[in-house]
Amino acid sequence: MHDKMEEKNEDMPSTPSPENNDQGAENQPSSDQVNEGASPTGANETTPPPLPEDAAPAVPAAPAAPLEGVPSVEHVDVSPVANAAMKIRQEISKLVVGQTEMIELLLAGVLTGGHVLLEGYPGIAKTLTAKMLARSISSEFSRIQFTPDLMPTDVTGTSVFNMKESTFSFRKGPIFSNIILIDEINRAPAKTQASLMEVMEEKQITYDGTTYELGFPFFVIATQNPIEQEGTYQLPEAQLDRFVFRIRVPYPVLAEEQQILRRFKQDFASKQQETVNPVISIDELKKAREVIEAVYIKDELIDYIAAVVNNTRNNGDLFLGASPRASLAILRTSKAIAAMRGRSFVTPDDIRHVSYPVLNHRVILSHEREMEGTTVEEVIKDILTTIEVPR
Numbered sequence: 001m002h003d004k005m006e007e008k009n010e011d012m013p014s015t016p017s018p019e020n021n022d023q024g025a026e027n028q029p030s031s032d033q034v035n036e037g038a039s040p041t042g043a044n045e046t047t048p049p050p051l052p053e054d055a056a057p058a059v060p061a062a063p064a065a066p067l068e069g070v071p072s073v074e075h076v077d078v079s080p081v082a083n084a085a086m087k088i089r090q091e092i093s094k095l096v097v098g099q100t101e102m103i104e105l106l107l108a109g110v111l112t113g114g115h116v117l118l119e120g121y122p123g124i125a126k127t128l129t130a131k132m133l134a135r136s137i138s139s140e141f142s143r144i145q146f147t148p149d150l151m152p153t154d155v156t157g158t159s160v161f162n163m164k165e166s167t168f169s170f171r172k173g174p175i176f177s178n179i180i181l182i183d184e185i186n187r188a189p190a191k192t193q194a195s196l197m198e199v200m201e202e203k204q205i206t207y208d209g210t211t212y213e214l215g216f217p218f219f220v221i222a223t224q225n226p227i228e229q230e231g232t233y234q235l236p237e238a239q240l241d242r243f244v245f246r247i248r249v250p251y252p253v254l255a256e257e258q259q260i261l262r263r264f265k266q267d268f269a270s271k272q273q274e275t276v277n278p279v280i281s282i283d284e285l286k287k288a289r290e291v292i293e294a295v296y297i298k299d300e301l302i303d304y305i306a307a308v309v310n311n312t313r314n315n316g317d318l319f320l321g322a323s324p325r326a327s328l329a330i331l332r333t334s335k336a337i338a339a340m341r342g343r344s345f346v347t348p349d350d351i352r353h354v355s356y357p358v359l360n361h362r363v364i365l366s367h368e369r370e371m372e373g374t375t376v377e378e379v380i381k382d383i384l385t386t387i388e389v390p391r
Contacts, residue, residue, distance in 0.1 A: 081288045081339035087279040091136040098256040108336040114244025115220040130181045130221040138278035139178035146188035152195035156205050185222040186232045200242040244329045246361035295335040297346040300390035305330050317379045320364035329358045348389045
């Protein structure tokens with residue numbers, strides 16, 4: 001009896017595949033097969049209709065082999081993100097030579113709704129890159145030059161008295177835009193920098209008891225000179241934490257500088273800026289952000305991110321560690337990097353790639369390590385090397 005039961009159970013599929021669902025009763029097992037294979041507890045109380053004599057036993061279709069540990073990867077189409085990033089890169093490259101890492105991180109910031117701080121020496125295309133990024137997206141753009149005499153109301157807006165109606169009305173400041181370039185952010189005093197605290201985190205302005213919401217997208221690109229001290233005000237930690245990245249922009253290499261000279265040898269007025277056109281709409285940007293949210297990341301990599309950030313809080317080389325906002329920033333931007341590179345799942349390399357620009361402005365070296373000449377980059381690299389990478 002047991003041998004007969006095993007022979008019949010081998011012929012019928014244990015779980016019908018979706019491709020065979022339309023065959024209806026033809027693929028159902030016979031009553032003899034069900035009765036012989038039924039458990040003694042009577043779990044199979046419903047007897048399916050008998051299999052016709054001339055019907056062949058159904059063979060389950062072989063399922064597509066998914067990536068191990070990535071059950072829903074095949075359902076995420078990241079082409080909207082990859083295509084958007086490629087189009088914007090092409091427009092920016094019409095003027096900006098090199099700086100590929102800066103451009104990639106800027107795109108990751110705008111695609112995830114994070115703000116970016118560009119830090120570098122004067123004249124290395126920080127402002128130009130930000131302006132070209134804004135031109136390539138079909139949205140509003142404003143530029144604010146921070147100066148020591150700039151007031152908070154010059155940024156957020158102020159009340160204006162209407163003589164005819166004898167009432168005050170709120171006049172919105174330049175921060176009410178989609179992409180905002182704040183040039184030399186460290187030149188404004190602390191009270192003006194503080195005017196950005198609410199709007200950068202909550203995307204709203206509260207003035208005189210009334211809250212004004214900002215539209216989509218809202219993306220701040222700020223620049224600062226790391227070596228100039230005269231007439232500047234250091235950004236406090238709370239202000240720095242509002243930026244998802246601090247990108248250190250290097251000098252171009254020799255070949256890139258030669259290409260810059262050849263490109264602008266007959267364009268003293270930079271008329272080539274007019275060739276940069278909007279290639280991405282706001283709706284496409286929204287779609288790209290939704291795709292990035294759906295990018296898969298396995299639990300082991302989430303634990304890896306948490307371990308990296310937690311290590312900064314318990315590291316003897318650091319006086320101040322990173323907050324959970326840093327963990328979320330690594331999570332979001334690693335998803336963006338994966339999608340921009342055409343993958344629907346996050347790898348450890350994506351996490352390692354964004355960890356330094358996410359953490360370098362959120363941690364502070366201990367006094368001993370600072371006196372020894374140790375850099376934040378070395379400490380972060382050591383943390384990423386020490387913690388075991390999931391496989």
